[in-house]
Amino acid sequence: MISISPYVTLFYDVITDQEIEALKAAAQNKLQRGTIVSSGTLHIHNYRTSHVALFQNWDSPEIMGPLTLRVAAITNLNTETYVPGSAFSAEQFQVASYGTGGQYGLHYDFLGKEVLHERMRTEAFSMFGGDRLATFLIYLTDVERGGSTVFPKLDVALSPVKKMAVFWYNAKPSGELDQLTVHGGCPIVVGNKWVSNKWMWNYGNTFTRRCGLTPKATQLDIEPYMRKGWV
């Protein structure tokens, strides 16, 4: 464990070589310059110089299916994307690749009220419910030099390790968005960096991530109750 509040943990060997190759290959012809959200719209900016591909579960169900279930088993959260008649629990996997100098400046993964409000008017975001509750970030490569993921408010810098994942909650057990989760990807000095993200949302996890009993409750207080089917 890296930090208790916010709750940040590492998991090793979460993905196989075959899955990594398949993800990269499928993402290759979809990669586009990554965008950032500002004032409710998407922009291209030097602050995020990776290329990003949205990877739909149905693009390659034989890869995405097991990986989606594995993330659920590891995190005890629901990871299914929207299924009609069922709760939305997570976004599709996103794959990002950074070349030399590529970076992602400091940001939060949650969208916040303003962005959500804006999007609800234009997109089907209203069915998602809540915000990005948790982030599961998988490293698909080692990086020769640079490319650490940094959490400056926690004094944490993580060097990419192929097949490792970093998992954290963007909201406290009280539901409050956690400002200490601000993070970024440092510039790549030598080599390339590939990562894949899965963002879990509140709505489909209402009963999997329990609320804290006090505003100050940490993940450790609720962790014993974080079991599938325990409602």
Ligand SMILES: O=C(O)CCC(=O)C(=O)O
């Ligand atoms: O590439 C990294 O190390 C961080 C990526 C990230 O924060 C994101 O994609 O939201």
Ligand SMILES: [Fe+2]
């Ligand atoms: Fe992020």
